[in-house]
Amino acid sequence: MQFSKRLQSLQANVFADMDRAKSLAMAAGKDIIDLSLGSSDLPAAPHVIDAIAHSLQDTSTHGYLLFHATAAFRQAAATWYTERFGIQVDPQTEVLPLIGSQEGTAHLPLAILNPGDFALLLDPGYPSHAGGVYLASGQIYPMPLTAENNFLPVLEDIPAPVLSQARMMVLSYPHNPTTAIAPLSFFQQAVAFCQQHDLVLVHDFPYVDLVFSSEASSEENYQLPITNYQSIAPSILQADPDKSVSIEFFTLSKSYNMGGFRIGYAIGNAKLIRALRQVKAAVDFNQYRGILTGAIAALTGDQIGVQQTVATFKQRRDAFIGALHRIGWQVPTPAATMYVWAQLPAPWQQNSVEFCTRLVAATGVAASPGAGFGKSGEGYVRFALVHDPDILATAVERMSVFLQSN
Numbered sequence: 001m002q003f004s005k006r007l008q009s010l011q012a013n014v015f016a017d018m019d020r021a022k023s024l025a026m027a028a029g030k031d032i033i034d035l036s037l038g039s040s041d042l043p044a045a046p047h048v049i050d051a052i053a054h055s056l057q058d059t060s061t062h063g064y065l066l067f068h069a070t071a072a073f074r075q076a077a078a079t080w081y082t083e084r085f086g087i088q089v090d091p092q093t094e095v096l097p098l099i100g101s102q103e104g105t106a107h108l109p110l111a112i113l114n115p116g117d118f119a120l121l122l123d124p125g126y127p128s129h130a131g132g133v134y135l136a137s138g139q140i141y142p143m144p145l146t147a148e149n150n151f152l153p154v155l156e157d158i159p160a161p162v163l164s165q166a167r168m169m170v171l172s173y174p175h176n177p178t179t180a181i182a183p184l185s186f187f188q189q190a191v192a193f194c195q196q197h198d199l200v201l202v203h204d205f206p207y208v209d210l211v212f213s214s215e216a217s218s219e220e221n222y223q224l225p226i227t228n229y230q231s232i233a234p235s236i237l238q239a240d241p242d243k244s245v246s247i248e249f250f251t252l253s254k255s256y257n258m259g260g261f262r263i264g265y266a267i268g269n270a271k272l273i274r275a276l277r278q279v280k281a282a283v284d285f286n287q288y289r290g291i292l293t294g295a296i297a298a299l300t301g302d303q304i305g306v307q308q309t310v311a312t313f314k315q316r317r318d319a320f321i322g323a324l325h326r327i328g329w330q331v332p333t334p335a336a337t338m339y340v341w342a343q344l345p346a347p348w349q350q351n352s353v354e355f356c357t358r359l360v361a362a363t364g365v366a367a368s369p370g371a372g373f374g375k376s377g378e379g380y381v382r383f384a385l386v387h388d389p390d391i392l393a394t395a396v397e398r399m400s401v402f403l404q405s406n
Contacts, residue, residue, distance in 0.1 A: 009134035014372030021357045030364035033395045035383040042257045045305035051297040055290025064285040073292040077265045080299045085235045093270040101251035101264030106132035111275035113138040118166040124377030144376045151180035172204035174336035177382040187239035194245045201246045203236035209255040211336040212314045247272040256298040263295045319389035323396035340383040349379045363398035
């Protein structure tokens with residue numbers, strides 16, 4: 001039996017190796033504290049669950065859902081976006097529902113790239129972005145991210161021969177895994193660069209809400225900037241309000257803790273939305289109507305659940321960073337996301353995979369090796385703050401013993 005050559009690029013997966021390492025540690029009797037996956041442990045809001053549950057009893061929701069029947073969701077997404085960022089959006093032509101934003105970012109290269117075309121990706125970056133390019137038989141040019149440049153790519157360093165074959169650039173800020181935030185001025189530079197070189201500019205924006213202000217120390221005094229057009233984490237369309245080259249991807253997995261429901265959406269250039277819709281038409285019939293109803297309730301309803309989520313992750317961040325500092329592991333305090341991006345201490349600075357493999361085997365603490373996010377991620381490890389502070393403190397205690405003995 002023969003398979004497509006494109007599968008060869010998908011075979012090497014550090015995270016699959018880590019999953020095996022976790023399984024071996026569990027089989028050996030280790031108590032696993034899994035900080036390797038960015039899957040929120042927090043619940044969706046009650047009014048969201050109620051909306052979905054009510055839909056389940058309505059048998060008219062049980063059939064296929066065609067595009068025209070997603071109009072209410074597209075309107076809710078457009079309204080949310082305009083209220084948040086001040087950019088007008090046409091729900092008919094500039095919004096597309098997705099079965100999770102990852103589905104959209106993985107399918108979009110099929111609509112843009114011909115075999116051999118280049119996509120410009122962040123390195124380190126979210127692995128699914130590379131997977132979509134490989135599925136489209138494209139080539140990847142990694143744009144290195146360094147702490148010295150605030151984990152922003154240097155666009156001027158991209159070679160001219162690569163640019164001549166490039167068709168798209170993929171950004172994602174607040175950034176997974178580095179937790180960096182891109183200022184609007186960088187987005188303006190990126191838009192101008194993509195306009196100059198005829199590139200599609202893709203922005204994956206899952207952590208739009210998971211941004212921490214220095215004053216927000218509790219749920220009670222945290223104020224979500226729902227209508228703050230000068231958001232700490234800007235939208236790419238604020239730099240490209242005419243949507244000339246840009247498309248942005250959103251998910252309800254992080255802000256609304258709906259990861260298992262697989263619901264997201266794209267907003268942007270109407271031609272790009274139409275092209276992605278064409279690809280999707282060959283693959284799926286959209287999300288279940290009841291989940292879209294729950295998503296509408298999330299976007300249009302009380303936002304206190306989002307505020308609580310942000311406050312919870314900030315509390316966990318502060319607890320985890322404080323514990324790391326107490327054992328002598330100096331790590332910058334992230335301003336956004338649900339992660340901590342930590343430079344590994346000696347002697348592990350060039351072998352993040354071995355560090356994570358041995359750590360979980362010895363202590364049961366699972367983390368993501370930086371090398372899994374790209375060559376420039378080597379020397380780092382990513383921790384996902386998906387447990388309560390007391391469990392995070394236990395994880396750090398175990399790591400302290402491990403570091404002292406290795």
